[in-house]
Amino acid sequence: MGLELDRIQVEKAFIEEEPYYLPVGNEVEVFTAAYKNRLPVMLKGPTGCGKTRFVQHMAYRLGRPLITVACHDDLTASDLVGRYLVRGGDTVWVDGPLTEAVKLGAICYLDEIVEARKDTTVVIHPLTDDRRILPIEKLGRVLKAPPEFMLVISYNPGYQSLLKNLKHSTRQRFVAIEFTFPPRRLEVEIVAHESGVDRATAEALVTLGEQIRNLKDRGLEEPASTRLLVYAAQLIKTGVEPRLACEVALCGPIADEPEIQRAIRELISTVF
Amino acid sequence: MALWRRLAGRVGLAIGSAARQIRHPSLPLRQVEKVLTLFAAGFSGLDLAIKPFRPKPGPSAYTDTATIYLPEAISEFPDQELNFGLYKLMVSYQCAQLRYGTLEFDGFFDEFDEPELAVDLYTILEHQRVEARLLRDYRGLRPLIEACRADAARKRPALHNLSPKQQVVEGLIRSALNAEAGNLSRTALGSWERARRVLAQAADPEALAVHTQGLTRFLYAEIAALPGRYERVRPVHYRGEIRPDRVADVKRSRQQTVEPATLHIAPDLAEFEIKTPAHRTRPVDHLVVRPERVLVRPDRRERGALAPDASEHVIIADLTIPEQVSPVTLTEADRQGAVLYPEWNYQLQTYLPEWCALRDRPLPKGRPQYVDEVLARYHGQAVTLRRQFEALRQDPKKLRRQPEGEEIDVDAVVEALADLRAGLSPRENWYATKRTRRRDIAVAFLVDLSGSTGGWLPNGRRIIDVEKEALVLLCEALQILDDRYAIFGFTSSTRRQCDFFTVKAFDETYDETVKARLAGLDTFSYTRMGPAIRHATRLLAALDARVRLLLLITDGKPNDFDGYTGVYAVEDTRQALLEAAQLQVRTFCLTIDSQARQYMPWMFGEGNYTVVDNVATLPVRLPNLYRALTTT
Numbered sequence: 001m002g003l004e005l006d007r008i009q010v011e012k013a014f015i016e017e018e019p020y021y022l023p024v025g026n027e028v029e030v031f032t033a034a035y036k037n038r039l040p041v042m043l044k045g046p047t048g049c050g051k052t053r054f055v056q057h058m059a060y061r062l063g064r065p066l067i068t069v070a071c072h073d074d075l076t077a078s079d080l081v082g083r084y085l086v087r088g089g090d091t092v093w094v095d096g097p098l099t100e101a102v103k104l105g106a107i108c109y110l111d112e113i114v115e116a117r118k119d120t121t122v123v124i125h126p127l128t129d130d131r132r133i134l135p136i137e138k139l140g141r142v143l144k145a146p147p148e149f150m151l152v153i154s155y156n157p158g159y160q161s162l163l164k165n166l167k168h169s170t171r172q173r174f175v176a177i178e179f180t181f182p183p184r185r186l187e188v189e190i191v192a193h194e195s196g197v198d199r200a201t202a203e204a205l206v207t208l209g210e211q212i213r214n215l216k217d218r219g220l221e222e223p224a225s226t227r228l229l230v231y232a233a234q235l236i237k238t239g240v241e242p243r244l245a246c247e248v249a250l251c252g253p254i255a256d257e258p259e260i261q262r263a264i265r266e267l268i269s270t271v272f
Numbered sequence: 273m274a275l276w277r278r279l280a281g282r283v284g285l286a287i288g289s290a291a292r293q294i295r296h297p298s299l300p301l302r303q304v305e306k307v308l309t310l311f312a313a314g315f316s317g318l319d320l321a322i323k324p325f326r327p328k329p330g331p332s333a334y335t336d337t338a339t340i341y342l343p344e345a346i347s348e349f350p351d352q353e354l355n356f357g358l359y360k361l362m363v364s365y366q367c368a369q370l371r372y373g374t375l376e377f378d379g380f381f382d383e384f385d386e387p388e389l390a391v392d393l394y395t396i397l398e399h400q401r402v403e404a405r406l407l408r409d410y411r412g413l414r415p416l417i418e419a420c421r422a423d424a425a426r427k428r429p430a431l432h433n434l435s436p437k438q439q440v441v442e443g444l445i446r447s448a449l450n451a452e453a454g455n456l457s458r459t460a461l462g463s464w465e466r467a468r469r470v471l472a473q474a475a476d477p478e479a480l481a482v483h484t485q486g487l488t489r490f491l492y493a494e495i496a497a498l499p500g501r502y503e504r505v506r507p508v509h510y511r512g513e514i515r516p517d518r519v520a521d522v523k524r525s526r527q528q529t530v531e532p533a534t535l536h537i538a539p540d541l542a543e544f545e546i547k548t549p550a551h552r553t554r555p556v557d558h559l560v561v562r563p564e565r566v567l568v569r570p571d572r573r574e575r576g577a578l579a580p581d582a583s584e585h586v587i588i589a590d591l592t593i594p595e596q597v598s599p600v601t602l603t604e605a606d607r608q609g610a611v612l613y614p615e616w617n618y619q620l621q622t623y624l625p626e627w628c629a630l631r632d633r634p635l636p637k638g639r640p641q642y643v644d645e646v647l648a649r650y651h652g653q654a655v656t657l658r659r660q661f662e663a664l665r666q667d668p669k670k671l672r673r674q675p676e677g678e679e680i681d682v683d684a685v686v687e688a689l690a691d692l693r694a695g696l697s698p699r700e701n702w703y704a705t706k707r708t709r710r711r712d713i714a715v716a717f718l719v720d721l722s723g724s725t726g727g728w729l730p731n732g733r734r735i736i737d738v739e740k741e742a743l744v745l746l747c748e749a750l751q752i753l754d755d756r757y758a759i760f761g762f763t764s765s766t767r768r769q770c771d772f773f774t775v776k777a778f779d780e781t782y783d784e785t786v787k788a789r790l791a792g793l794d795t796f797s798y799t800r801m802g803p804a805i806r807h808a809t810r811l812l813a814a815l816d817a818r819v820r821l822l823l824l825i826t827d828g829k830p831n832d833f834d835g836y837t838g839v840y841a842v843e844d845t846r847q848a849l850l851e852a853a854q855l856q857v858r859t860f861c862l863t864i865d866s867q868a869r870q871y872m873p874w875m876f877g878e879g880n881y882t883v884v885d886n887v888a889t890l891p892v893r894l895p896n897l898y899r900a901l902t903t904t
Contacts, residue, residue, distance in 0.1 A: 083691075084690035084696070085686070086690045091694040093694070207409070211314040212314060215310060221900070256656070257656055259310060260310060263307050267314045270413055271411075272412045
């Protein structure tokens with residue numbers, strides 16, 4: 001019975017410890033201002049550049065619980081809003097994560113929104129304008145979102161699929177904060193902090209990251225993300241030989257073509 | 273045998289230079305060129321080509337700042353891995369020179385009486401600095417540098433035939449390679465000892481190229497005073513050489529580059545034609561030349577000369593004046609056999625009805641073996657593309673919550689039961705069905721065949737040639753999917769003559785006829801995008817498909833020589849695209865115009881276009897773009 005709900009990967013929590021986040025620009029101020037003005041926010045940027053971490057950090061700062069939904073192509077409107085379940089001889093209404101977030105006054109984070117079925121995105125529309133309501137058809141009720149409720153979506157424009165682009169009617173309801181990979185100095189700090197490797201290793205990894213990113217548009221669609229650099233650093237920290245760590249974290253995940261792979265390996269063996 | 277080998281080895285070492293005679297397996301550049309190009313791009317962040325050259329007397333490398341020149345083959349080591357390593361180190365070195373400012377020496381060598389000596393000294397000192405920095409920043413290079421340094425040291429020429437000046441320089445190189453200087457003549461010895469101290473100063477990773485220039489002046493004064501003329505000594509293979517003349521050539525050519533790269537010839541010169549080296553005459557009103565430069569000296573009497581200076585990047589073209597363009601009115605003859613399309617006049621904010629006459633034109637047939645040749649050339653990429661497109665072909669997928677189907681969707685039934693109990697009327701979508709969700713995509717590729725696509729690329733090929741190869745790979749990949757697709761070409765010479773070519777119609781199969789037409793594609797005249805887009809839209813809109821996509825492939829702005837330029841042309845094209853959107857036809861543009869970011873967002877809409885900076889990658893980019901656009 002609980003299957004369907006588990007599948008949506010609901011993470012709900014007040015965040016107890018401050019998640020590490022290093023601001024790159026004025027994203028913290030913008031997000032805070034959007035929260036105060038009850039505006040929904042769209043986080044745009046490539047995968048692995050810190051969008052999810054940023055939301056966690058902001059939820060902690062604003063002292064709100066965070067409910068994250070990883071969207072996928074089977075995600076239906078009832079998965080978000082809720083449904084009746086049969087329990088014993090009775091039927092029980094179970095709130096979906098979105099309903100729960102509205103009731104809790106939480107930050108609801110819909111990760112990779114384009115992955116969700118198109119009809120799903122429509123249920124968020126009335127929550128994103130000044131009405132801030134969530135109609136629950138099956139209950140015949142309309143929930144009014146408290147001022148603390150905030151809707152955040154993430155969106156990776158790199159996909160460029162015409163079949164799965166965010167509709168303009170959806171996009172134009174959000175304040176957009178753009179994310180890119182952090183500048184060198186900050187990225188070194190992030191990699192060192194997240195993994196515990198020494199500064200020299202972090203510097204070398206970031207150098208390598210920059211070099212691999214230079215290959216974007218030469219057959220590499222999504223370049224080495226900060227997250228992957230952190231992965232490589234973590235592997236190195238636990239004693240994996242650096243070249244091997246880089247190969248499994250920075251070459252395998254992003255490149256399939258043998259020539260690109262070879263070029264990345266050569267870059268790795270230059271830096272390490 | 274083993275003993276003989278060992279002996280031979282020892283003899284080889286003993287007589288020094290004779291060791292070079294031993295033949296090792298040879299690694300040809302073309303085998304590793306692509307990896308090295310990617311490596312150079314990654315390592316330097318610059319767009320560098322790699323080309324072969326024939327260094328004398330031994331292997332060497334240099335860069336003119338646009339291209340890295342490497343030996344055609346390397347056979348210094350018995351181990352191919354090390355031969356590749358030498359290539360890689362050469363590339364790293366040349367990239368490092370570019371990154372660390374080595375080649376920023378504007379006129380520095382002019383101040384010396386013996387510039388060859390100054391260049392050699394600067395090279396030795398500067399390479400010490402570069403190497404110190406490489407060793408500091410890229411510890412992975414250390415073993416490679418050590419192996420190549422030792423190999424280079426073994427292969428230095430003997431001292432006794434050299435002049436005193438050469439002896440000092442040669443001794444300095446040996447010191448740089450951590451080798452014994454050998455028996456220097458008494459004249460050279462003192463200078464060499466002083467020079468060695470300068471060498472140590474040069475190897476400072478924190479220093480800059482200007483510091484090296486100072487050291488060069490100092491050293492030059494010391495060595496130039498020795499007797500005899502200076503002749504250049506052999507470069508160290510992995511470090512390569514510095515060629516100020518080639519660097520200056522490229523620098524000069526960059527300064528002459530007209531910015532922006534799209535050169536608009538003034539309106540009164542707009543009636544020029546361009547004569548390509550293939551001796552085909554095409555009218556153009558602008559030349560798209562990138563990343564090269566163009567100097568226009570249009571000679572209105574005879575022929576204009578476009579540009580040429582010595583570099584291979586230059587597009588060489590002659591300008592000739594075509595016959596007078598008559599004022600345009602659509603006569604009966606113009607309308608004969610044509611489909612008429614309106615045009616949007618943004619100044620009047622109205623459509624000009626029946627303004628453009630568009631005709632279907634047959635394409636000349638090209639060589640039948642063309643397609644196979646292209647596939648052979650791009651064999652590796654074609655295999656990859658095929659595999660990637662296989663992945664798009666969706667496996668039968670369970671479609672849940674269907675009104676009918678062969679299986680019961682338990683989730684849906686449970687939900688419906690729960691709804692029933694709760695007194696709601698459930699939705700009757702209790703079934704699941706296994707069916708390949710059809711992509712159901714219809715796509716038209718609309719290729720700009722205007723004269724500018726006849727422009728020459730640095731690799732000596734025309735844009736249209738690369739576009740054709742891209743289409744071949746695309747067709748090959750599309751064979752795997754059941755998407756309906758068509759390929760059209762278009763060109764224009766005023767609104768009276770908008771030509772539309774069908775390479776492949778939607779209902780045609782990709783057969784020999786289509787391949788021959790593909791091979792026959794060539795460049796024509798102008799780019800009136802409006803009528804071509806309207807026509808392709810009409811063809812697409814007539815199809816029944818879930819997604820209908822019009823993908824335009826172009827190299828520049830819309831343009832025709834009867835006033836269809838600038839804002840007017842952009843606005844009409846934009847209007848044609850809006851019409852397409854109304855008919856549920858999605859539009860996307862792939863352009864190779866580096867200036868496209870200035871007008872594409874307005875014309876096609878943000879996110880509905882992509883700029884391919886490196887045209888050579890187009891054959892792989894186009895199919896990949898299509899794949900990305902239609903991934904479900």
